[in-house]
Amino acid sequence: MLHNRRDWQAVAYLVALPVLVAWQWRYGWHPFAYAVTLFLTLGIGVIHHHHTHRRMWRGRRLNRLTDLWLTLLQGHPTFVFYPAHVANHHRYRHGPRDVARTYRFGGDSNHLWGYLAHPFQAVWVLYPLFLGWLSRLRRHHPGAWRYCLLQYALVTALWAGLAWLDWRQWLLLVLIPQLHGxxxxxxxxxxxxxxxxxxxxxxxxxxxxxxxxxLLFNIGLHTAHHEHPRVHWSELPALHRSYRARLHPALNAGPLVPYMFRTFIASVVVPRWRSRSLMRHEET
Structure with missing residues (x-):
């Protein structure tokens, strides 16, 4: 049923997250289970990303069910990846027409405050894309428009139902992890x-x-993914090796956590670790 057997890892994440949440809802909050829950919310976002570029299943019905399941787990409709990511980010590749380009917001930066603020800045400029996309769907593809509204309705119903059962549990075990993801x-x-x-x-x-x-489906190999967006994530390591030597050395950043510590925290006291822009001219 799957196009690629490596996607059983994704299926495992899609099942494990609600199981962990349900277990804690029944037996109480547990620090290790909660830490895994927060990690799995990252995986759900990556699975959503990959499923948008390359559908997991051979059958349309299973792909639609996966869309709805991702919507419930993520707390936000899956359709948003098309206008925000495929039609915008992949089309313009962080260029001047990419509406969520990082150098749009207060100059070309790479520091802790920029990292923390970027999601809020991005939402502000991306939601008009979502609304415009929905408006065009309503005029030209009413069936697809109703499918997108169904995703909103499912999230609203899930939140309302769980909050009615126990709003404290909903806040701790559902809403906060979803916002984290x-x-x-x-x-x-x-x-x-x-x-x-x-x-x-x-x-x-x-x-x-x-x-x-x-752990997260080769999400770190971003150049290879941009250059080959329809390739399955399991093929990205080989493609990454073909691009690695052609990139500016600063863009091969090594492991993620040391990069974040070095760039966002240690660079405050160690100037040589501060990130430097590769852009010739900043844009605000």
């Missing part, structure tokens, strides 16, 4: 593109290696 989904754009060159043929994205890739 959505933050990372949006903030990843900053990690992968801040101080990259949005006008370059290849130096528009940063790449991460290490454990982030086997």
């Amino acid at each position: 959505l933050h990372w989904l949006l903030a990843t754009n900053y990690l992968q593109h801040a101080h990259a060159d949005g006008r370059s043929r290849l130096d528009y994205a940063r790449n991460f290696e290490g454990w982030v890739n086997p």
Whole structure:
């Protein structure tokens, strides 16, 4: 049923997250289970991303059910990836027409405040894209428009039902983890593109290696993904090796966590670790 058997890892994440939430709802909050829950919200965002580019299942019905399941787990409709990511980010590759380009908001930066603020800045400019997309769907594809509204309705019904059962449990076990996952989904754009060159043929994205890739479906290999958006995520490591030597050395950033510590925290006291823009001219 799956196009690629490696996607059983994604299926495992899609099942494990609600099981962990249900277990804690029944037996009480547990620090290890909650930490895994928060990690799985990152995985759900990556699965959503990959499922948008390349559908997981051979059958349309299973793909539609996966859309709805991701909607419930993520706390936000899955349709938003088309106008925000495919039609915008992949089309313009962090260039001047990419509405969520990191250097749009207060100049070309790569620091802790920029990372924390970027999800809120991105939502502000992306939601008009969502609304415009829905408006065009309503005029030209009313069936697809109703399908998108169904996703909103499912999230609203889930939140209302769980909050009615126990609003404290809903807040702790459902809403906060979902917001955590959505933050990372949006903030990843900053990690992968801040101080990259949005006008370059290849130096528009940063790449991460290490454990982030086997755990999160090779999400760190961003240049290879941009250059081959329809390729299955399991093929990205081989493609990444073909691009690695052609990129500016600063864009091969190594493991994700050390990069974040070095760039966002340690650079405050160690100037040589501060990120430097590859853009020739900043844009505000």
